[in-house]
Amino acid sequence: MTHEPIDFSDDSTDDPRDVDDQPTPNDDDLLDVLGHALRVADPVPGNVLDGARAAFAWRTIDTELAELVFDSSQESSDVRAEAAKRQITFRAPGVEIEVTVVENGTRRLVGQLVPPAMLTVELAGDDEVRSAESDQFGRFTFDAVEPGPVRLVVLGADGTPIVQTEWILF
Amino acid sequence: MTEAPAAAPRLHSSRMDVGDLLRRVIEGDQRAWDELVGRFGGLVWSIARGYRLGTLTDDVVQTVWLRLAENCDRIRDPERLAAWLATTTRNEALRVATKQAKLRSVSDLPERADASASSLDEIVTDDDTLHHVLHGFALLPASDQELLRLLCTVPPLDYATIGQMLGRPIGSIGPSRDRALAKLKKLLPPGLDDRHPRSSGKDDAK
Numbered sequence: 618m619t620h621e622p623i624d625f626s627d628d629s630t631d632d633p634r635d636v637d638d639q640p641t642p643n644d645d646d647l648l649d650v651l652g653h654a655l656r657v658a659d660p661v662p663g664n665v666l667d668g669a670r671a672a673f674a675w676r677t678i679d680t681e682l683a684e685l686v687f688d689s690s691q692e693s694s695d696v697r698a699e700a701a702k703r704q705i706t707f708r709a710p711g712v713e714i715e716v717t718v719v720e721n722g723t724r725r726l727v728g729q730l731v732p733p734a735m736l737t738v739e740l741a742g743d744d745e746v747r748s749a750e751s752d753q754f755g756r757f758t759f760d761a762v763e764p765g766p767v768r769l770v771v772l773g774a775d776g777t778p779i780v781q782t783e784w785i786l787f
Numbered sequence: 788m789t790e791a792p793a794a795a796p797r798l799h800s801s802r803m804d805v806g807d808l809l810r811r812v813i814e815g816d817q818r819a820w821d822e823l824v825g826r827f828g829g830l831v832w833s834i835a836r837g838y839r840l841g842t843l844t845d846d847v848v849q850t851v852w853l854r855l856a857e858n859c860d861r862i863r864d865p866e867r868l869a870a871w872l873a874t875t876t877r878n879e880a881l882r883v884a885t886k887q888a889k890l891r892s893v894s895d896l897p898e899r900a901d902a903s904a905s906s907l908d909e910i911v912t913d914d915d916t917l918h919h920v921l922h923g924f925a926l927l928p929a930s931d932q933e934l935l936r937l938l939c940t941v942p943p944l945d946y947a948t949i950g951q952m953l954g955r956p957i958g959s960i961g962p963s964r965d966r967a968l969a970k971l972k973k974l975l976p977p978g979l980d981d982r983h984p985r986s987s988g989k990d991d992a993k
Contacts, residue, residue: 644968651924651971652939654917661832665848669828672852673820678813678860690886703886720890743853764843766850768857784853786846786883 668743675743681780683707683714683769707769707782714769714780718787724762726787730755730771736779739770748772762787806865813860823868824852830869830940831876837936838880843887847879854879870948873937877952916979923974931967938964 687706703718713731718724728738733755739748740759743766751757770781803822811819835847854875855862862868924932937949950957 644965647920647968647971648935648939648964650916650920651935652941654914654920654924655833655836655936655939656829656941657914657917658921659833659836661828662845665832665845666824666828668845668849669824669831669852670817670821672849672856673812673817675853676812676820676856676859682857688882690889691882743849765846766853768853781857783857784850786843786850786879 671743675741677781680778681709683709683712683780683782685783685785703787705785705787709780712771712780714771714782716769716787723760724764724787726759726762728757728759728769730757736774737772737776739772740767741770742767804865805868809859809862809865809868820856823855826942827869827872830942831872833936833940834873834876835880837933838877838884840880840883840887843883844880847876847883850879851876867948869940869942869944873940873944873948874952919975919979920971923971926974927967927970931963931970934960934963935967935971 684707685705686708687704689704703720705716705718707714707716715729715731717727719727726740728751730736730738730751733753734751735753735755736751737748738751738757739746740762742763745763747759749757749759764786766784766786768782768784771779773779805823805826808819808823812823831848831851832844835844835851838844838847840847851872855872862871924935927935934949934953937944937952944952946957946960950960953960955963
């Protein structure tokens with residue numbers, strides 16, 4: 618990519634007319650240089666690229682995906698007292714997974730399958746998978762959840778995934 | 788994970804379009820995925836970096852790639868993958884930023900993200916011109932920075948996508964761009980052009 622000739626001189630002062638429709642070549646050059654500067658000075662860190670490549674292992678084909686349909690942390694209502702008790706709902710056809718995230722020094726997830734079912738629920742991070750059993754009310758808990766993207770996977774009685782949530786940063 | 792054999796013919800060819808790469812990913816081809824990361828990794832990173840999330844930036848970027856991995860068989864229009872990734876990155880970054888702001892307002896939780904630290908404060912370059920441009924950029928209002936970042940990505944995003952991401956009419960993008968660049972020019976030292984040293988080399992992302 619070539620940036621020359623670079624002319625950053627502000628020639629617009631001589632011409633009060635707006636250049637709305639016709640970005641000057643000068644502008645294009647400046648944008649090129651800015652993009653170049655951002656990439657040179659702030660390249661993607663190696664560990665971030667490694668993580669991106671490793672995400673391949675988590676690709677999923679044809680699995681029912683429960684989408685995020687509610688997240689109290691994104692509501693504008695003034696529920697400051699509840700900010701540390703975040704409510705999240707995922708929904709797939711026929712099932713909802715409700716999660717309360719309690720921040721109290723550590724992060725605890727209290728989940729609820731709707732309709733209730735006694736099943737195995739996995740909490741998958743991108744380098745660790747933990748599992749919990751839901752009780753007769755469909756409730757399950759994960760304590761001391763580490764930062765980073767995770768998803769919940771509900772396993773059927775035969776151990777195969779029935780439904781999984783999209784990835785989320787709790 | 789099994790290592791890909793060294794001979795990976797023509798994957799890096801620009802003729803291999805995104806749709807083909809996605810099809811290969813679905814079939815289990817790690818090299819095709821790596822090629823996608825190579826093509827779009829810079830785009831996702833540069834957008835995420837615009838939201839001053841500190842160390843949470845890494846988590847946001849990782850979430851975006853995991854989202855692509857889980858949706859690789861659901862991307863309807865592969866040619867618009869750049870737009871999909873850009874939009875997903877922005878949504879995820881804003882979600883985290885909003886959550887962090889709320890948590891900060893109520894508690895003394897330890898913070899992973901340092902919201903006061905501009906991403907640009909951390910970056911350095913020896914190149915004089917680039918240094919001045921970045922310095923000027925860092926002084927622009929956040930909305931101008933956000934717009935200009937979206938306008939100089941590799942690969943580029945079209946105005947329709949940028950307008951949608953920012954919730955602004957497409958017709959306003961051009962004029963806003965001109966105004967933001969005019970502000971940036973005013974922040975550059977005079978005569979900068981004369982001293983520009985043949986930009987320190989090849990452009991990385993090409």
